[in-house]
Amino acid sequence: MKQKIxxxxxxxPMPVTIVGATVDNKVNFINIAHVGIFNAVRNHLISIGLNxxxxxxxxxxxxxxxxxxxxxxxxxxxxxxIGLVSxxxxxxxxxFEHYFGELKTAPIITQAPLSMECRLKDIYDTELHEVxxxxxxxxxxxxxxxxxxxxxxxxxxxxxxxxxxxxYYRLGDVVGDCWSIGKNxxx
Numbered sequence: 001m002k003q004k005i006x007x008x009x010x011x012x013p014m015p016v017t018i019v020g021a022t023v024d025n026k027v028n029f030i031n032i033a034h035v036g037i038f039n040a041v042r043n044h045l046i047s048i049g050l051n052x053x054x055x056x057x058x059x060x061x062x063x064x065x066x067x068x069x070x071x072x073x074x075x076x077x078x079x080x081x082i083g084l085v086s087x088x089x090x091x092x093x094x095x096f097e098h099y100f101g102e103l104k105t106a107p108i109i110t111q112a113p114l115s116m117e118c119r120l121k122d123i124y125d126t127e128l129h130e131v132x133x134x135x136x137x138x139x140x141x142x143x144x145x146x147x148x149x150x151x152x153x154x155x156x157x158x159x160x161x162x163x164x165x166x167x168y169y170r171l172g173d174v175v176g177d178c179w180s181i182g183k184n185x186x187x
Contacts, residue, residue: 066134
């Protein structure tokens, strides 16, 4: 029998990302796990949910750009640090080596196995948060994250976040092939 445990969000674990933005001409990074896929077919859209108090929000609004960077578990200390301090008080621009791509104001982290450069499409305002909808303009993959030109998620070894335990995790083993294993279902 199931127990009712409240109205908790149990969609965790989520990939930890470092969102990059330029705020008042200064590079800033923030640790965000609330990232979602809006459209994965043609114009690839993603969402990032940030509390309204975050310093990064102003930069996304100013430049209408941001980057989303996936780092591996080996970067957990720097990733966590980025989430512990505010860009209002601490200059986080030197925590990660970075460069700019097509959009010129969305800092891309050099050591991130995967990075997406996004143009702001829309902002959804909630009571406490702003959800930024971005169109992916370019995706960058380190050679070490690829296998025959395709992303190999095991090689990326992305850092995962679980809000319920407030811990970081890593990927486990493959359990089956999507759009295939279900063919074995017998009613």
